[in-house]
């Protein structure tokens with residue numbers, strides 16, 4: 157009895173100290189202004205370059221310049237992205253029909269993915285409204301396996317896959333602490349609200365193919381890279397994007413889901429891969445890239461937020477090795493992240509950010525969206541017209557969302573996400 161009381165006192169003390177530390181560091185984090193900073197993004201995406209003339213037509217962009225920028229991005233940042241060999245659906249089982257008092261069903265899908273001659277298995281769990289479909293679907297890349305992300309019985313843990321340590325903290329006070337630090341929706345989105353808005357949600361952990369951990373991630377990549385010859389080495393963010401695109405292969409043949417309205421969603425590291433997935437696959441109609449930062453939507457040459465020096469050092473599997481060579485000379489990169497945003501044009505893209513998250517550089521994402529705007533216009537879509545970071549425009553295909561607070565996913569994020577999703581993809 158005494159031991160048990162002491163244990164609880166100790167845990168309560170630990171939680172209180174953690175909350176104090178987090179609270180103090182939050183107040184100490186710099187506050188990013190909602191007023192845009194004038195930053196010019198380089199290079200100009202449409203100017204004459206490397207023997208190509210200036211881009212003045214949509215066709216020139218689509219057939220010549222977009223593939224050119226994608227190549228530059230792959231060679232210098234993301235590495236080789238595997239061939240788009242169509243995924244094979246191994247199984248599709250409806251494992252529940254009574255979620256949220258009968259409002260939704262849970263469908264478990266297993267896919268066989270092939271990179272060169274190697275086969276992999278990828279799980280996806282779709283939470284689908286029980287109303288008449290097919291439904292638009294939000295594909296959410298999780299940083300943890302699905303049995304952690306989704307709060308439903310019947311999702312078997314996969315003991316054979318590697319995942320970050322924090323994924324194991326899925327109970328009790330640790331979970332409350334994680335929600336306090338990173339927001340209520342950090343691992344599980346507001347599924348009931350998503351269903352009520354008419355959207356399905358597909359959860360997947362792309363770390364099943366390349367785990368999000370240093371040793372296991374590098375080991376998985378070295379297998380994949382052993383099949384490459386002249387190409388730049390593949391890296392985790394590029395593989396995660398490719399996994400997303402393979403799930404799109406399945407959705408094209410799933411009667412419950414609308415292949416014309418596929419939206420990829422990711423936060424932070426998976427926001428980088430969700431955006432890359434959209435950039436390389438025109439079947440993806442929209443992307444929500446939330447707090448994607450360096451290697452995502454934020455400009456890298458502006459020297460704000462996480463630097464190229466910091467990122468490959470901390471997360472060696474994420475990017476192709478050439479990327480690290482730009483440490484401390486980011487200005488010499490032959491491309492910047494406005495090119496990644498422009499590859500989404502004219503499709504829908506929402507960039508989410510928050511005021512106490514300078515690490516992810518909200519100003520740099522805003523400037524990148526502005527610099528990609530001419531490409532949206534060239535392709536016949538409205539440009540990026542937000543006048544400042546708080547100017548959320550749900551009707552705009554290229555839109556920006558900015559809230560107070562820190563890095564994480566909160567109700568103040570999913571409110572605007574659903575408003576934008578409904579305006580872009582809801583039943584008219």
Ligand code: GCU
Nearest residue numbers: 423424425426448449450462
């Ligand atoms: C780190 C990393 C970021 C990343 C973030 C996350 O902070 O430096 O680049 O976006 O983790 O995924 O939460």
